[in-house]
Amino acid sequence: MALIVEGLKKSYGSLKVLDGVTFSVDEGEFLCIIGESGCGKTTILKIMAGIEKADSGRIVFDSEGRIGFVFQDDRxxxxxxxxxxxxxxxxxxxxxxxxxxxxxxxxxxxxxxxxxxxxxxxxxxxxxxxxxxxxxxxQPDLLLMDEPFASLDARTRERMQEELLRIVGGKTVVFVTHSIDEALFLADRIVIFSPRPARVVRTVEVGLPKPRDRASQEFAELRGELYRSFDLYGRK
Ligand SMILES: Nc1ncnc2c1ncn2[C@@H]1O[C@H](COP(=O)(O)OP(=O)(O)OP(=O)(O)O)[C@@H](O)[C@H]1O
Ligand SMILES: [Mg+2]
The missing domain is CATH 1.10.8 (Helicase, Ruva Protein; domain 3)
Known part of the structure; x- marks a missing residue:
């Protein structure tokens, strides 16, 4: 399943959470969203899953299909x-x-x-x-994952990331994380959100072949670049 998220806006009362969020997800793509705590990442996944409603904007799916949701707490x-x-x-x-x-x-x-x-x-x-x-x-056509590994210790988390890529194969996945390293290991593309209210400040294509070597020079270079860009745009 592929989709386009177009100009989503959402407020809770007077709290503006999403301020025109736009990005696309290709068929079979592993897309990571990173952004700081409280910026609206869970909110956007819930809107994609139809659990919450946006105030304006829209999501266009290329086909009908089922959505699987892995919640932030295991539920x-x-x-x-x-x-x-x-x-x-x-x-x-x-x-x-x-x-x-x-x-x-x-x-x-x-x-x-x-x-x-x-x-x-x-x-x-x-x-x-x-x-x-x-x-x-x-049997989801789109898998939404909300920081599924946030509570795990560092080594278990890395192992779960490796296993996840094997498990999801070529499914379309939108995966939310705080972790630049996690996004770099998993993602075909990374979407960086601004602090609340969320907007997309940058999209990064991760060209490295999978499975990725966290110890490699290319990985380190991209990590450095992402940290700098997250400091520039992702944090205030
Ligand atoms: N049901 C709700 N009612 C009122 N405010 C809400 C509701 N859900 C979320 N919010 C507010 O919207 C903002 C974004 O919340 P959200 O859970 O989307 O953040 P997040 O980016 O997922 O954060 P984290 O990384 O800590 O999980 C927060 O300020 C939160 O207080
Ligand atoms: Mg969240």
Whole structure:
């Protein structure tokens, strides 16, 4: 699924959050949005998912399709097991129940053997994996991910980033993060938001082939450039 986000504006009461946000997402693209805390990143994902309404502007999708959402907090149902949490999303979407497909997705995110565990019996990284499995289980044409790895320790986070690229394959993904390094590792393109009210201040094409080497010279150069540009535009 490809889409165009055009001139989105949104206020909560007198608080202006989005001030004409415009960008596009290509079919199969992994797009990262970075911006500082409170600038409106979650708000824009919610509008894309139809959970919130914009005051003006529009989103044009090139086709009909399902959207998967990985929330900033994991939002698992504590009284349901891993398997039941994922199955719940399938049923809620009205998809035909395919127990084998659900098991395959749980396996894909590396949770085979933990199907019958409850969220409280899982580590933070494992809970995030359930959140990803749940979003994938609705067979999304567009995957929206809201800082899914923010609460993980640095090494686990890097491992999850590597796995994520394998898991999502060529899906269209919009991934929100605070982390320049995370965006550089994952994204085909990075959209930098201004502090609230959010506008797009810069879009960066990351030309490096994947999987990327975080220790490489090219990676370091792009990182330096992005930090400078984030300081110029992304922070006040
Ligand atoms: N339902 C709501 N009612 C009132 N204000 C809201 C609501 N949701 C968000 N806001 C406000 O909108 C602004 C943007 O919030 P949002 O959650 O989109 O930020 P964010 O960029 O995702 O931040 P973070 O990186 O900390 O998650 C914040 O100032 C927040 O207080
Ligand atoms: Mg947020």
């Amino acid at each position: 698992l149902l504590p009284w349901k097991t891993v398997y039941e949490n994922v199955m719940f999303a399938v049923k809620a979407t009205g998809l035909e129940v395919n127990t084998q497909a659900v098991r395959e997705i749980i396996d894909l995110v590396g949770l085979s053997g933990f199907e019958d565990y409850y969220p409280k019996q899982l580590s933070g990284g494992m809970r995030q994996r359930v959140g990803i499995a749940r979003a994938l289980a609705v």
